[in-house]
Amino acid sequence: MADRFRELERPQGGRPKDIVLMATVSSFESLRFPSRSDLVQFGELFEQLYEASTEEARRQAVAALSRCPQVPQDVALFIARQPIGIAAIFLMGSKAIADGTLMRILRTTGPDHARAIGRRDDLSPAVIEALVGTHQDHASRRTGDDREAALREAARLEREEGIREELRALMRAATPAGQAPVRLEPATDIHQALFVRFARTGDVGMMAVALADALASSQWLSERILLDLSGRQLAETLLALDVAEADGLFLLRTVYPHLSDGGAEALLASLDAGEAARRVESWQRADRYTNGAGLPKAANGDDVEAKGQDHHDRSSGIGRQRAAG
Structure with missing residues (x-):
């Protein structure tokens, strides 16, 4: 695992920093019990890759780390001090932030970060007391014109939130049932056929589109x-999508050659289907939180977006005939 982190740290010809950041986070996320050296090496890599990446990649990385049971505390503190639009999901949901780190964040950030921490569902009495003290401290600083300005700002935000809620209600009413967000469903026969076809031809980009x-x-x-080099995330996804076992083994062996000699079977056998489904659903929720319900342009450029349109065309007609072939 240490070698994998170091390999990601080396310059990659033509490899976007966004992809390197996500690959590093995926590798770390796949560690069920990271060692002390894993935590140290990830901490050394994360900040520099984060700084070199786009805001979209930063949001994705932070959303993924918010699900990890262990995160180095220096990384947790670094993420928590980012703008609230990025840090909020981590502050609200990460189980890896120690109480001491939370109280340090409260002392060094503003009311937006405090409100995000206040929405956690596992607050200790010490953190609750610190939150109350922070709120009183912020309130005591608002006197005269400052207090009036704060009240006007609060009223404005309340009006805007009311308008946004009305718009969301209108969108829900206007959205056809077929376009509404759905829970995780088993992959269709067409999807499974496409997975196998693209794996067989080595077209990982199109496999990402189909997935x-x-x-x-x-x-x-x-x-x-x-990009999870261990293959675990793909294995969990295939289980969650109820992909046929033979197809799942073929996909794992083809995409990750190091799993060829019994590794794919051992990996699938070590996973629980119910746990895998819950994990993939949590990825979907985090993805929708950061990207919305739509399908934005892929990280690897216009070519994949064009291919993605071709995939949808095939799925609606021509692809049905090809997949059956």
Whole structure:
């Protein structure tokens, strides 16, 4: 695992920093019990890759780390101090932030970060007391014109939130049932046939498109799954999508050659289907939180987006005949 992190740290010819950041996070996320050296090496890599990446990749990385049971505390503190639009999901949901780190964040950030921490469902009495003290401290600083300005701002935000809620209600009413976000469903026969075909031809880009379609997610999520070098995330996804065992073994052996000699069988046998489904659904929720319900352009450029349109065309007609062939 240390070698894998170091390999990601080396310059990659033509390899976008976004992809390197997501691959590093995926590798770390796949570690069920990271060692002390794993935590140290990930901490050394993360900040520099984060700084070199786009805001979209940063959001994806933070959303993924918010699900990890262990995160180095220096990384947790670094993420928590980012703008609230990025840090919120981590502050609200990460189980890896120690109480001491939370109280340090409260002392060094503003009310937006405090509100995000206040929405956690596992607050200790010490953190609750710190939150109350932070709120009182912020309130005591608002006197005269400052207090009036704060009240006006609060009223404005309340009006805007009311308008947004009305718009969301209108969108829900206007959205056809077929376009509404759905829970994780088993992959269709067409999707499974496409997975096998693209794996056989070595077209990982198109496999990411088909996987995103099956998950009703952005291609950022499907690419992140495929970038997990251990193959565990793809194995969990295939289990969650109820892909036939023979097809799943073929996909794992083809995409990750190191799993060829019994590794794919051992990996699938070590996984629980119910746990895998819950994990993939949590990825979907995080993906929709950061990307919305739509399917934005993939990380690897216009070519994949064009191919993705071709995939949808094939799925609606021509592809049905080819997949059956």
